[in-house]
Amino acid sequence: MSTILLVEDDVSFSEMLKRFLERHHHAVMLSYTLEDAKLKVKETTFDLVFADLRLPDGDGIALLNHIKTKDAAIPVVLMTGYAEVSTAVKAMKEGAFDYISKPFNPEEVLQVVKNALKKPSTEDKPTIATPPVPTEASKSSTNLVKGISGASKVLYDHINLVAPTDMSVLISGESGTGKEVVAKAIHLSSSRKQHPFIAVDCGAIPKEIAASEFFGHKKGSFTGAINDKKGHFEAANHGTLFLDEVGNLTYENQIQLLRALQERRIKPIGSNEEIEVDIRLLTATNEDLLNAVEQGDFREDLYHRLNEFSIKVPSLQERRDDLILYAEFFLDNANQQLNKSIIGFSPEVLKIFQTYSWPGNLRELSNVIKRATLLTNGELIQKEVLPQELSAPSKEATMRSFSTKDNEKELIVKALQEVNNNKTKAAQLLNFSRKTLYNKLKEYNLD
Numbered sequence: 358m359s360t361i362l363l364v365e366d367d368v369s370f371s372e373m374l375k376r377f378l379e380r381h382h383h384a385v386m387l388s389y390t391l392e393d394a395k396l397k398v399k400e401t402t403f404d405l406v407f408a409d410l411r412l413p414d415g416d417g418i419a420l421l422n423h424i425k426t427k428d429a430a431i432p433v434v435l436m437t438g439y440a441e442v443s444t445a446v447k448a449m450k451e452g453a454f455d456y457i458s459k460p461f462n463p464e465e466v467l468q469v470v471k472n473a474l475k476k477p478s479t480e481d482k483p484t485i486a487t488p489p490v491p492t493e494a495s496k497s498s499t500n501l502v503k504g505i506s507g508a509s510k511v512l513y514d515h516i517n518l519v520a521p522t523d524m525s526v527l528i529s530g531e532s533g534t535g536k537e538v539v540a541k542a543i544h545l546s547s548s549r550k551q552h553p554f555i556a557v558d559c560g561a562i563p564k565e566i567a568a569s570e571f572f573g574h575k576k577g578s579f580t581g582a583i584n585d586k587k588g589h590f591e592a593a594n595h596g597t598l599f600l601d602e603v604g605n606l607t608y609e610n611q612i613q614l615l616r617a618l619q620e621r622r623i624k625p626i627g628s629n630e631e632i633e634v635d636i637r638l639l640t641a642t643n644e645d646l647l648n649a650v651e652q653g654d655f656r657e658d659l660y661h662r663l664n665e666f667s668i669k670v671p672s673l674q675e676r677r678d679d680l681i682l683y684a685e686f687f688l689d690n691a692n693q694q695l696n697k698s699i700i701g702f703s704p705e706v707l708k709i710f711q712t713y714s715w716p717g718n719l720r721e722l723s724n725v726i727k728r729a730t731l732l733t734n735g736e737l738i739q740k741e742v743l744p745q746e747l748s749a750p751s752k753e754a755t756m757r758s759f760s761t762k763d764n765e766k767e768l769i770v771k772a773l774q775e776v777n778n779n780k781t782k783a784a785q786l787l788n789f790s791r792k793t794l795y796n797k798l799k800e801y802n803l804d
Contacts, residue, residue: 376505383470529646532718543597554599690727695727702738
């Protein structure tokens with residue numbers, strides 16, 4: 358087990374990074390000042406030193422120089438939220454092993470640690486660490502950020518447990534939490550990863566054409582069928598079929614889906630021949646399907662067919678420790694998509710991020726960062742380019758904020774009053790689907 362000295366005056370950040378490194382079998386000692394770090398280096402032998410560039414009583418380069426005079430073999434990695442190229446070059450010339458900018462993602466940290474702890478060779482040349490740019494083939498696999506929160510750890514454990522099997526998985530969670538990303542992660546960790554992953558938004562399929570969408574049709578089988586069409590089941594053959602918002606299917610469509618899953622055979626509309634299909638089914642919902650079963654809106658036999666294993670995707674509120682990692686990840690994506698080179702976030706923006714409720718979860722965080730990246734001309738994203746509701750939450754944002762069962766009924770009543778009982782607008786205000794709102798109106802006897 359390697360011993361790492363982490364020198365960082367941000368107590369919450371250092372504790373988060375310490376827990377992360379300890380989970381990966383490293384012993385970590387914390388220090389919050391330059392002088393205390395010098396004392397610890399004198400008293401203890403470390404395999405690696407992580408030091409923030411800006412400390413209350415000095416800087417990381419001063420600590421680097423101090424360490425190198427004592428033991429030049431100890432690798433020192435400098436961290437900063439202000440990734441200035443000139444500072445990076447100076448740090449490397451002074452003997453820093455590597456240099457990374459905050460916020461950084463977990464894979465980057467682990468790679469830097471791995472490189473630093475390797476036995477040095479004459480061919481090893483330190484380089485400034487930069488986040489890897491995903492290739493087209495690897496983008497899907499990199500969308501699942503490896504968070505360090507307890508909620509994320511449970512999520513990854515469940516994914517790793519069920520992925521190698523062929524069990525049907527029901528993925529639940531609030532809107533915007535990344536349920537499709539979880540489904541892709543399951544597919545990419547399964548034996549079907551070389552075969553198609555077909556994602557279908559059940560809420561976007563009109564009930565009249567659902568059978569055609571799922572099972573396909575033959576040319577001329579109905580008005581508008583001008584060509585043969587391959588359905589989603591056939592397209593996903595030997596791979597994975599992911600049905601998002603499965604609770605939106607009509608009762609008739611549920612019967613059709615159940616029959617296809619039981620028989621593993623489909624018949625395109627207008628065809629006399631059945632097609633055998635070998636698929637793994639993953640489904641997702643932001644509703645309470647079990648409650649829908651009790652209300653008679655969802656077939657119980659289909660529910661049990663879909664729910665051989667269930668995974669709950671935590672909200673962003675439930676994995677606060679991961680926020681900075683996701684922000685960095687989305688910034689990298691935005692830089693690539695917009696051809697920008699924004700370095701990071703100002704301390705004021707990071708503070709706003711950490712105090713905002715994020716009712717739209719990861720989707721909202723991603724959208725905010727992409728918009729801010731587009732509007733930013735300097736190196737850091739500043740408060741001025743953030744949407745107003747982040748720094749001064751509006752009535753609507755407050756209404757949509759995270760709530761518990763204790764005050765959910767009260768929030769629904771207030772939302773309905775706010776929009777003059779317009780259920781569609783109330784559902785949008787509460788970040789519910791219309792069907793979810795109707796179910797909750799029944800549950801709380803608000804009809």
